[in-house]
Ligand code: CTP
């Protein structure tokens with residue numbers, strides 16, 4: 362289904378979900394320079410600032426012409442978010458082909474260390490700043506801190522069994538008998554694993570390998586449970602030639618049977634993939650728990666496994682390396698919202714939620730689409746239906762790179 366033509370004309374629109382955002386835009390160099398500033402603000406914990414840059418970058422990504430002094434004046438300067446500061450950065454770029462502050466940032470020791478630390482999966486800006494403040498600067502400093510030898514294998518089969526048991530033990534019951542999980546009782550292995558496997562997890566994954574990973578996973582899943590369906594989501598679905606990980610949303614073809622067949626399947630698949638030596642580490646595993654009255658009004662009907670995966674060598678491909686693999690299991694009624702939610706981009710998702718809330722009185726998340734005033738839940742049977750219900754023109758996943 363082609364993208365609704367209106368969204369290509371819609372570059373003035375406020376929400377990213379109303380605009381086409383290609384992977385590479387006519388002003389990609391400018392977008393990249395601004396992204397350095399956005400990242401710097403994010404690493405410093407200046408979230409509002411970072412978001413302002415992210416919005417501006419999103420607008421630029423949708424602008425269909427090369428930005429010149431003239432078009433800056435007639436078009437860009439009139440867009441929301443292009444007041445004083447951002448405007449002056451864009452002007453600097455138009456005049457000189459780069460943004461001086463972005464270039465200085467790139468060479469600063471602080472930025473280099475913070476972005477190096479935060480490039481490790483499981484380390485966010487806050488932890489990165491803590492490490493910097495402790496005087497740490499390099500990956501070797503991190504390895505000493507976590508006591509990790511490069512390339513170390515951190516999870517033996519016995520350790521994984523233990524992990525699975527602890528995950529099980531974490532499931533508790535609320536007074537009204539609903540299952541919930543207590544957070545934070547399992548020791549987090551994410552950073553040590555990511556650090557030990559850094560050289561491999563850093564390598565981008567080509568599209569055909571992402572597909573190969575999906576095929577292997579789905580073949581194993583079919584042995585446990587026939588009739589499952591899947592969509593590769595994330596950057597792959599947005600058309601990226603290389604991905605940092607593989608993200609797969611899984612459900613069952615049968616709307617009714619899926620309700621009972623899907624719960625628990627994520628963990629069973631993980632265990633099977635682990636036994637077969639395909640999943641080597643499980644960073645995080647969550648079941649159908651997570652009812653959190655403060656955060657959401659409905660049951661979290663997604664099961665997630667954030668894992669490390671390694672394909673078996675084959676004659677055409679004798680050397681395989683560890684890859685990050687995210688598996689997301691959704692009940693059939695959550696499948697299409699989960700597919701949209703996990704396709705991204707993050708900016709696209711953020712504006713989808715905002716659009717739903719501010720313009721439609723609805724709540725969108727990866728689990729469900731509901732109407733706010735009476736919490737009526739919609740049951741979309743396709744991705745297009747979600748867009749229709751939200752009153753949005755169809756945007757192909759490859760145009761969701763806001
Ligand atoms: N996402 C989410 N909830 C999470 C993590 C991710 O909803 N806990 C969504 C985000 O909208 C994100 C998408 O899933 O856009 C995929 O996340 P991720 O794999 O982190 O990023 P990608 O966009 O796939 O890019 P990359 O190639 O770097 O993996």
Ligand code: MN
Pocket residue numbers: 478479480481482483484485
């Ligand atoms: Mn990180």
Ligand code: MN
Pocket residue numbers: 594595596597604605606607608
């Ligand atoms: Mn991804």
Ligand code: MN
Pocket residue numbers: 595606607608687
């Ligand atoms: Mn992911």
